[in-house]
Amino acid sequence: MRRLNRIVGLAGVIAALVSILVVGTAAAASPTVGHVYVNNNSAGENTIAAFNRHADGSLSPIAGSPFEAGGAGTGAPFGSAGGLQETADGRYLLATDPASNEISVLRIKPNGGLQLADVAPSNGTTPTSIAVHGSLVYVANGGAGGSNYTGFRLNAGGHLTPITGSTYALPANALPGHVLISPDGQRLVGMRVGPNAGPSFLDGFQIGHDGRLTAAPGSPFAAQKIGPFGSTFSPTHGDQLFVSNAHDGALNGSVSVYNVAADGTLTAIAGSPFADLQTAPCWVAISPDGDALFAINTGSGSISRFAVAADGSLTLAGSTGLNTPTGLRPFDAAVSPDGGFLYVVDAGAAKISAFAVDGTTLTELTGSPLAIPGGVAPFGMVVD
Numbered sequence: 001m002r003r004l005n006r007i008v009g010l011a012g013v014i015a016a017l018v019s020i021l022v023v024g025t026a027a028a029a030s031p032t033v034g035h036v037y038v039n040n041n042s043a044g045e046n047t048i049a050a051f052n053r054h055a056d057g058s059l060s061p062i063a064g065s066p067f068e069a070g071g072a073g074t075g076a077p078f079g080s081a082g083g084l085q086e087t088a089d090g091r092y093l094l095a096t097d098p099a100s101n102e103i104s105v106l107r108i109k110p111n112g113g114l115q116l117a118d119v120a121p122s123n124g125t126t127p128t129s130i131a132v133h134g135s136l137v138y139v140a141n142g143g144a145g146g147s148n149y150t151g152f153r154l155n156a157g158g159h160l161t162p163i164t165g166s167t168y169a170l171p172a173n174a175l176p177g178h179v180l181i182s183p184d185g186q187r188l189v190g191m192r193v194g195p196n197a198g199p200s201f202l203d204g205f206q207i208g209h210d211g212r213l214t215a216a217p218g219s220p221f222a223a224q225k226i227g228p229f230g231s232t233f234s235p236t237h238g239d240q241l242f243v244s245n246a247h248d249g250a251l252n253g254s255v256s257v258y259n260v261a262a263d264g265t266l267t268a269i270a271g272s273p274f275a276d277l278q279t280a281p282c283w284v285a286i287s288p289d290g291d292a293l294f295a296i297n298t299g300s301g302s303i304s305r306f307a308v309a310a311d312g313s314l315t316l317a318g319s320t321g322l323n324t325p326t327g328l329r330p331f332d333a334a335v336s337p338d339g340g341f342l343y344v345v346d347a348g349a350a351k352i353s354a355f356a357v358d359g360t361t362l363t364e365l366t367g368s369p370l371a372i373p374g375g376v377a378p379f380g381m382v383v384d
Contacts, residue, residue, distance in 0.1 A: 030054035034336065035112040038345055038352065038372055039084040039095050039380035040066055043075025046097050047374045048084070048106060048114055053383065057341040057354055057365050062112045066374030069104040070119035071097020076377050077347040079193070080142075081178035081230045081283055081332060082129040083380030090384060092117065092158050094137065096127040101146070103127060103139060105158045117158030123150040123167060129178045133185040136211050140179040140190055144172040149179055149190055149203070151211050163211045174201070177229045181207070183238040187264045188213060191228045196247050198226040204264035216264030224256045224273045230283035230332075233260075236290035240312040241266070244281040244295050245273055253281040253304070255295055257312040274314040276304035285333040285342060292360045296333050296344060301325030303333075303344070305360040317360040322346075322353050323368055334383040341365075343383055350375030 034053040040046065047066035051059040083096040086108075093106045093114065105118040124141025131138045137152040137160065151166030170176060174192040181188050186207055194200040201220035205213040227247025234240040241258045248254065254273035258266040280299030286292070286308070293314060295304040302321045306314040322328055322344070329348030335341070335357065342362060344353040351369035355362040372378055 030056040030058060034384045035062070036343055036352070037084060037086070037093055037382040038375065038378045039073070040372065040374050041073035041075065041078055041098070041377045041379055042374060043073055043099065043376065046071050046073040046095070046104070048093065048095060049372045049374055049378070050112055050114055052112060053336065057356055058367065059352065059354065059370055061373050064113050067106065067114035068116060069095050069097060069106065070116050071102035071104050072100035073097060073376065074099045077329060078377060078379050079177055079229075079282070080128040080379045082131065082180070083332070084382050085130045085132045086382045086384060087132055087154070088134065092154065093382060094130050094132060094154075095380065096122070096130060096139070098126045098128065101125050101127065101143070103130065103160060105154065105160060107158055118160055120152070120160040123162055124148045128176060131179045131181040131188065133181040136181065136185065136207070138179055138181065138188055140176040142176050147172060147174050147176065149176070149188070149213065151213070153211065166212050168205075168213050178231050180231060180233060182260060183233055183235070186262070187260055189231070189241060189260060189264070189266070191231055191243065192220060193227050193229050193246070196227070200226050200228050200247075202228055202243070202266055204260065204266045206262070206264045216261070216266070218265060221266045224268055225254055228256065230281070230296070232284050232286045234290045234308070234312065235286065235288055237310070237312065242284055242286065242293055242312075244284050246280045246282045246298075250279045250299070251277055253278045253295065253297060255281065255284065255293065255306065255314060257314065259312070269312050271313050274306070274316065276316060276319070278302055278304055278319055283332050285335050287335050287357065288337060288339045292357070294333065294335070294342060294362070296330045298330055301328060301330060303330070303362060305362060307360050320355070320362045323364050328353070328369065331379050332381045334381050336383050343381060345378050345381050347377050347379055350378055
């Protein structure tokens with residue numbers, strides 16, 4: 001990926017200031033209902049940006065943001081899904097530090113601020129993605145010579161301990177982009193993006209009581225299209241997995257839907273994959289009720305909107321463009337817990353785009369996109 005241009009023109013500075021002023025003014029009149037965190041991917045010393053999230057969807061930076069993460073980012077746009085995760089109890093954030101081959105654990109303070117608790121080796125090279133379920137943590141390492149999935153336990157003090165025998169080696173060209181643990185904590189799925197021309201695969205595992213992985217019969221499974229990447233389990237049907245297919249060419253993007261069996265076996269549902277008619281859908285986000293799925297089209301600068309049926313099948317409702325899309329490069333995304341808002345990390349311009357959600361309809365908020373404090377080439381987002 002291209003290194004970001006560090007020279008910002010006067011017009012860009014003015015636009016960023018206007019965004020901050022507009023969003024900040026709205027935030028002053030709206031109560032805080034949660035937070036938004038972004039992995040800034042800063043070179044040298046990685047940082048995490050933190051925002052108060054207000055009832056009207058607006059964001060305001062938390063005092064002290066950005067917060068030091070201890071490890072190092074790449075300083076350039078980085079293909080990763082799930083590079084920042086929050087524990088279910090809301091006590092910790094876990095962030096990948098891809099340039100230093102580390103995982104950072106940050107304690108979440110009552111005011112939403114962050115305090116570094118631990119920095120641990122990722123037990124591989126170039127960590128791309130993190131999955132968390134209770135005390136169990138799995139990391140996808142994507143670097144040649146150190147590509148794997150490897151497990152850890154997170155203790156009550158925020159420290160990571162490797163699980164002996166948990167590392168599952170991957171081929172050098174696997175390029176894992178996302179690793180997920182199922183809602184019941186019993187299965188793990190990983191996306192092998194692979195070379196741009198393919199082949200691409202998906203890994204399926206059963207997770208033992210000791211946290212180790214047992215590969216599903218037939219794993220890895222051939223992807224339906226080239227470049228399986230961003231993915232999510234349904235919050236209401238825990239066996240359904242939605243996976244974006246990013247590398248099938250201009251206007252040929254799609255989303256595959258799989259049923260994941262108890263042993264980790266993946267089976268595509270009838271009708272899958274479902275076309276999104278855009279370019280490079282690299283990330284997906286789903287509403288808390290499981291009824292709407294959003295595919296973030298990095299190549300098109302747009303968001304495809306799908307209605308989700310009970311069996312997981314998708315119906316395309318349309319696509320929504322981003323405000324001032326030039327240079328944004330939309331990346332990771334998340335829907336707020338109340339389902340009212342969608343937030344998208346813009347890696348090319350270090351901003352966040354914010355949308356009101358009404359079913360499958362998206363309306364970008366006034367003042368969006370908003371500049372990210374300390375943002376360089378951000379990826380990974382948590383919305384609580």
